[in-house]
Amino acid sequence: MSHGAPITHAVDLQLPPVGACPHNRRLGLVAVMATFGGLLFGYDTGVLNGALSFMTDYFGITPTQEGLITFVLLIGAGIGALAGGRISDRIGRRQNIIILAVLFFIGALGCALAPTFLSLLAFRLVLGLAVGGASVTVPVYLAEVAPFENRGSIVSRNELMIVSGQFLAFAINAVIGNVWGENENVWRYMLIIAVLPAVVLFFGMLRMPESPRWLIAHGREDEALEVLRQVRSEERAQAEMAEVRALAEMEKQEQLGGWADIKSLPWVRRLLFIGLGLAAYQQLTGINSMMYYGTQVLEEAGFSRNAALSFNVLNGVMSVGAMLVALAIINRFNRRTLLIFGFTGTTIAHLLVGFVGLGLPEGNALRPWLLMLCILAFIGIMQGTIGPLVWLMIAEIYPLKFRGVMIGVTVLALWTTNAIVSLVFPPLVAALGFGTFLLFAFVGFLALLFVATSVPETRGKTLEDLEAEFEANYNTV
Structure with a gap:
């Protein structure tokens, strides 16, 4: 195939319809658990909006230093996004999300307890790595677990959870700031909240399946079929296995x-x-x-x-x-x-x-x-x-x-x-x-x-x- 030729990856396999079945409930639970990564993404990027003025008073920082608190998180996110895809390709989508949950936990706890401005920046960088990794890993995991008919709506839930996480941060900041605004450590209360969804993401993903596409790509077809049986009917799971095998084979042949x-x-x-x-x-x-x-x-x-x-x-x-x-x-x-x-x-x-x-x-x-x-x-x-x-x-x-x-x-x-x-x-x-x-x-x-x-x-x-x-x-x- 020439470098300029269009590349087609169509697979002419007729799949049975998904239909309404109990497996859809399991798929919905998988989507909810995975998108806690998006919720943390939104909360950790939005929590500064409200906490920052209290942090400025506490540390006595300049406008440029205010910008640095966000800047280091976003630089970490860029690094995390660049590395996250490769890491999830190597160790698996589910395993990578579990590791990201640990990073979210460490970063949120470290920011809330930070004794100095420099230590705050260090833990914001850790949070950034988690945010960037989640931004590329969670959508891929959802896309590979979802049936193609519902892929768009299921993957879009992550975007919705991101803005919902930001909204949650704004709302919690408003409550905490109005109730405990006179306390010099009020910003710590705002930041510590992010520990809770990190715990939910960690323990929730321990019970979730790996991406069937990733399992097949790594030669673990029996496990992939078991995953598909959790979120599809038996007939659909068997038919989809044939489709995923064909796609995986085409990707191996693709230069x-x-x-x-x-x-x-x-x-x-x-x-x-x-x-x-x-x-x-x-x-x-x-x-x-x-x-x-x-x-x-x-x-x-x-x-x-x-x-x-x-x-x-x-x-x-x-x-x-x-x-x-x-x-x-x-x-x-x-x-x-x-x-x-x-x-x-x-x-x-x-x-x-x-x-x-x-x-x-x-x-x-x-x-x-x-x-x-x-x-x-x-x-x-x-x-x-x-x-x-x-x-x-x-x-x-x-x-x-x-x-x-x-x-x-x-x-x-x-x-x-x-x-x-x-x-x-x-x-x-x-x-x-x-x-x-x-x-x-x-x-x-x-x-x-x-x-x-x-x-x-x-x-x-x-x-x-x-x-x-x-x-x-x-x-x-």
Whole structure:
């Protein structure tokens, strides 16, 4: 097969329907337990949003040091994401998730008990390794355990659990902050909560099965069949074994492409450029600045600390609600249309935040409320369009032969951009105030130009059709 030829992995096997059977309940339990990794991902990235102002008082840190607390977690996440896939390929998805649960436990406990700022940073790095590992391992585990008919909805539960974890962090922070806000150690109470879901994830995954796809790839077919019998009917389990064997055999025969192949093919290089652009622009909307520093932004808007803690919960409610809407509409509209709508909406919201924040005096009674409404609009539009769409399109546009390498590089770029934005956001706000959001608006205009001129439409096409189309369109670029 030539380097440029489309690669098809269709398997012409007719599988019996899944149907309604008791095995679906077991599959649901597997999904719930595994997505506790997503819940921890969300909680550990969101808990700083509320705890940070108390930590600042406790350690006496600067805005740059505030950014470092988030930055080290995200750098750890980038490393964890890059290594997590390879580790799970070697030792198994289930085993890797169990190890990640231990890292979540150690990281959460260490952060809550940290005696110094430097020790806090060290344990935030450990948490980052767990977050990054979970971001790549849990979706793969779910995809390989789920039947193909339900794969999309089951894998999407992890995204929902991530934003639910952030919402949970905001809500718990609001309660703890309002009740024990006078205690100098209140931030420790907020961080220690993350130990509980880590314990649930650890003991829960001990009772969950390994991925049948991974077992077959490692020659353990009898165990794979037993796993399938736990989550499928007998007829479906036997038929699916034949399908998985065929796919595994095709993957053994496939000569996977590496960097030399990617650099030699113009159309593949162009797709990598598009994927990296989507990943970077998703993070340059500043969405995670609000997920990490929303309470501080609301305080800057004019709310008291306790009021900011309470109203920050609305950011979590908006994220969860928007994600539910996105899951319902994402396959009904063209990807490019939704992306353009999303970047247009977020750019307008940024302009409004900037103009209101700079134009109205700090003593104006309407100022904090208008700013909160504009911020909520930004979060809703972002989480309902750009957020899930970028992850979907990254999975769609890369050719199968290079997908592992290209997704790994793209996710690393996404985490790195996230880390940089999170590092510079607190000092930018300290220097520019709400003028920071005008910078986000400028980047939003660049993102719109990028989508309009470079991003292809992928809706309604098979992955094989897309691959052939991309090769034809970009082969001379």
